[in-house]
Amino acid sequence: MKKLKQFLFKYKHAIIILYLPIYMVWFVLLEQRTDVKFSEVHCIIDDFIPFCEIFIIPYLLWFVYVAASLVFLFFQTKYIDDFYRCAAILVMGMTTSLIIYTFFPNAQNMRPESFERENIFTNIISVLYATDTDTNVCPSIHVYNSIAIHVGIATSQYFKNKRWVKNSSLVLCILICMSTLFLKQHSFIDLVCAVALYIFYYMIIYKPVPVHYHMPYRNLNQRHKLVKSLKHPRELQ
Numbered sequence: 001m002k003k004l005k006q007f008l009f010k011y012k013h014a015i016i017i018l019y020l021p022i023y024m025v026w027f028v029l030l031e032q033r034t035d036v037k038f039s040e041v042h043c044i045i046d047d048f049i050p051f052c053e054i055f056i057i058p059y060l061l062w063f064v065y066v067a068a069s070l071v072f073l074f075f076q077t078k079y080i081d082d083f084y085r086c087a088a089i090l091v092m093g094m095t096t097s098l099i100i101y102t103f104f105p106n107a108q109n110m111r112p113e114s115f116e117r118e119n120i121f122t123n124i125i126s127v128l129y130a131t132d133t134d135t136n137v138c139p140s141i142h143v144y145n146s147i148a149i150h151v152g153i154a155t156s157q158y159f160k161n162k163r164w165v166k167n168s169s170l171v172l173c174i175l176i177c178m179s180t181l182f183l184k185q186h187s188f189i190d191l192v193c194a195v196a197l198y199i200f201y202y203m204i205i206y207k208p209v210p211v212h213y214h215m216p217y218r219n220l221n222q223r224h225k226l227v228k229s230l231k232h233p234r235e236l237q
Contacts, residue, residue, distance in 0.1 A: 016087045016091070019091055023094055023095075023098070026098050027098060027136070030098065030101050030102065030135070030136050031132075031133050031135065031136060033105070033135070036105045037105065038105045038106055038107035038135055039104065039105065039106045039107070040106070040107060040108065040109055041106050041107065041108050041137055041138045041187045041189050041190060042108060042109070042110065042187050042189070043187060043188055043189050045188040046110055046181075046187050046188055049181050049182060049188070050182070051112050051182065051183070051184055052182040052183075053115070053119065053121035053122050053125055053183075054121060055175075055178065055179035055182040055183050056121050056124050056125055056128070056179070056183060057121075057179075058172065058175035058176045058178070058179045059128075059142075059176065059179035059180065059183055059185070060124075061172065061175075061176065062142055062145070062146060062176045062179075065146070065149060065172055065173075065176065066145050066146075066149050069086075069149045069152065069153060069169075070083075070086065070087070070090075070149070073086055073087075073152060073156065076156070076158050078157075078158075079156060079157040079158050082152065082155065082156040082157060082158070085152065085155075085205050085206060086148060086149070086151075086152030088205055089148050089151075089152075089198070089201050089202065089205045089206075090145060090148050090149075092201050092204075092205070093141075093144045093145070093148060093197055093198060093201055094141055094144070094145070096197060096201075097139055097141050097144065097197070100138070100139065101135075101136040105135065105136075106135070106136070106137055106138045107133075107134050107135040107136075107137060108134050108137050108184075108186065108187050108190075109134065110134075110184040110187065111129055111134060111184045111185075112184065125183060128183075128185075132185075134185075137185070137186050137187065137190050138186075138187070138189060138190040138193050139190055139193035139194040139196075139197050140180055140185075140186045140190040140191055140193070140194040141194070142176065142177075142180050142185070142186070142194075143176075143177045143180055143186070143190070143191050143194035143195065144194040144197060144198050146172075146173045146176040146177055147173060147177075147194070147195065147198045148198060149169070149173070150169045150170060150172075150173035151198075151202065151206070153165065153166060153169045154166045154169065154170070155206065177191060
């Protein structure tokens with residue numbers, strides 16, 4: 001019990017896990033809807049993107065990519081701000097996407113009715129199509145989360161001098177985003193909307209903090225005095 005208390009105190013940011021069941025229940029309920037009118041998402045660019053089953057590999061790697069990256073950032077308590085920023089932008093983007101799906105139901109109709117060839121990749125895709133509906137697609141959470149995770153890694157203090165990690169993350173992020181198009185899981189519009197949504201929240205979450213907020217202080221009184229001096233400099237002269 002004592003070790004558990006110590007763990008929870010050290011990793012109190014684990015409270016973010018409570019969001020996962022909320023998201024899953026909400027998403028599943030949206031996936032089960034049949035009594036709403038869905039707006040079809042499609043653009044001419046989609047017609048020029050061929051179906052390519054090999055992209056099921058990076059598409060599925062998304063689950064490992066997101067989970068492993070978050071777990072790693074979670075345990076880097078020395079750079080805990082990296083985890084907070086990444087987790088915050090994920091929660092905000094995913095919640096916004098669910099709200100959009102709720103009030104503006106959308107879907108796509110680009111999945112092939114049959115495959116030109118049968119192989120292990122198309123078999124896996126058949127299972128994917130059977131378990132994942134073609135609704136709730138814009139913006140693409142797959143794309144949004146991939147970008148969020150990559151930026152989380154690229155801006156992490158731990159990976160500051162590890163260029164190979166950043167480059168590998170970027171390549172995987174791009175492949176995952178491409179996979180949503182080549183597997184006909186999403187329209188190009190879904191991708192663009194996800195990127196736009198991420199940029200919006202990036203400007204909020206990753207906005208540079210003024211240098212004076214990084215100034216050291218010994219106690220709360222000194223911090224309060226510092227903040228007060230910044231707001232009302234004349235009072236302390």
